Amino acid sequence: MESMAEPDVVVMGLGYIGLPTAAIIARSGAKVLGIDVDPDIVETINSGRVHIEEIDLDGLVSGVVARGNLRASTSPAPADIFVIAVPTPARTDHSPDISYVLQAAASVAAVVKAGDIVILESTSPVGTTAEVAALFARERPDLKIPGHCAGTPDIAIAYCPERVLPGRILVELIDNDRVIGGVTPRCARKALQFYRRFVRGECVTTSAAAAEMTKLTENAFRDVNIAFANELSRVADSLGVDVWEVIRLANRHPRVNILSPGPGVGGHCIAVDPWFLVHSAREETPLIRTAREVNDAKVDYTIERATALIDSMPGVPVACLGLAFKANIDDFRESPALKVAATLAQRFGERIHIVEPYTKTLPAAFAGCGAQLSDVDAAIEICPVFIVLVDHEVFRSIPLAERRNKHVLDTRGIWPDQPAVPA
Structure with a gap:
């Protein structure tokens, strides 16, 4: 042909x-x-x-x-x-x-x-x-x-x-x-x-093996750099420093470009593909393997911090903002946000309100736990606690006046003006 x-x-x-x-x-x-x-x-x-x-x-x-x-x-x-x-x-x-x-x-x-x-x-x-x-x-x-x-x-x-x-x-x-x-x-x-x-x-030709490794390399590069940001966020938490401010200031250096931390890494690509390189050359990939472990561990760390916040506010409703693995999409594959929210829902039941504008039904991980799907306005009205898991634009648009009195765990850094404790 x-x-x-x-x-x-x-x-x-x-x-x-x-x-x-x-x-x-x-x-x-x-x-x-x-x-x-x-x-x-x-x-x-x-x-x-x-x-x-x-x-x-x-x-x-x-x-x-x-x-x-x-x-x-x-x-x-x-x-x-x-x-x-x-x-x-x-x-x-x-x-x-x-x-x-x-x-x-x-x-x-x-x-x-x-x-x-x-x-x-x-x-x-x-x-x-x-x-x-x-x-x-x-x-x-x-x-x-x-x-x-x-x-x-x-x-x-x-x-x-x-x-x-x-x-x-x-x-x-x-x-x-x-x-x-x-x-x-x-x-x-x-x-x-x-x-x-x-x-x-531009379309560039090469061997099949080189093209396969190129794709895995691209995703592993992202994963390693996100792992640095996620580890940095844990260090900042332990020292009582605002990691988002540190990253903003560090990125003013002409040769520094730190990515954004989050509750983990999701999606079918970055959260999965680096393991393919590790599987192919285990002894040669200690950095790539460690980055995967750091990013997976960030999910458990986020659950621990969210649990501590919720336990400090007995009986009150809690809004978990977002389930997707990244902003403004409906893709929940390997989503750390979903894992965090589902774990909290199983622990705290009907206290948990899930706010995810890109779904009409809760995923199977929430079956039988009593958590409910809510919209943004309902969450603002009834939930004193916000756990920000995804940086959807609709969440970024919530003004300070509507969240000033909220207890917030912001894993995405979308509200730099948020008071550390309710006013």
Whole structure:
């Protein structure tokens, strides 16, 4: 498939990355079939609606579905390009679980044909793309698979990770640079032609292994730097110093850029992916492993501080502000805020009011505890204690006049004017 004029594209996985990717590709003019194992998600998308919260995604999906450029199904069909964007979770021992990737690859192998391009986008441990190629070699002995044949392969297999920020996914899928790693250089060049259809950022080609490690490196870098901020916040607490002021002042140095501490680190990427590097090279990654442990321990530390505050105010209602893993999104995956709030709800029951503007129901972690979902106005009215866990804009907008008499544990530093104790 050399012209790439109007390719048929299959996107495996319609989650937080797969659906926006499928919609962007469809907007470029390609015919896209999105695949998901959940029939409810398939039905939602085929009706022109979305099942996730992301700025402008609903309008984009509605438009490309109405034009016939995007439809969804539970099983793949023959196409020219296959993009795999399924989850790669970590197991309880932090080892990577690539079973969803291999299942998706097996489904693609059943329908792939000579001339097709297969691209893995899921964040994966180094060597996963090679495993996908090996799977194709086993499943399709009738095709010449790159890395497993002499001469020119029949298909191209490449790895190209996303590097987007929730809340800006549609913009960053287009504007951000992409790293495209091929099983062979020819595979990378073939995938490059595809991404140039809709990516304005620079597309750089490399090996599949280098691209896989690049993605893990980006997330580990963030995790290590957040761990420094989280550890710094604990030091400041022990010394009775305002960590937010310290960070503001330290960042005035021209070569210092300390990130913001919080109640931990969440999301499917930063809270998970560094473990993939640790799993691949345990003896060589003491810093990365320690950073993960520091950030995970910040959750327990936050629970201890919140519990102490609540115990000091017997019987009064308490508002936990936020459940998402970051501001202004509805993504609760690996969220430290959710873990803190759920633990407090199990301990203090109906005293706990959860304020999360991006959900209409409490997650399963709150089942049977008696906690209730409240809005911001109700929390201001009835809760003398605020535990700030997420820096949603709606929380930042609460003026001092409405929180002056609140007892506040602010884990996000959104209210620098908040009195240390109620006036």
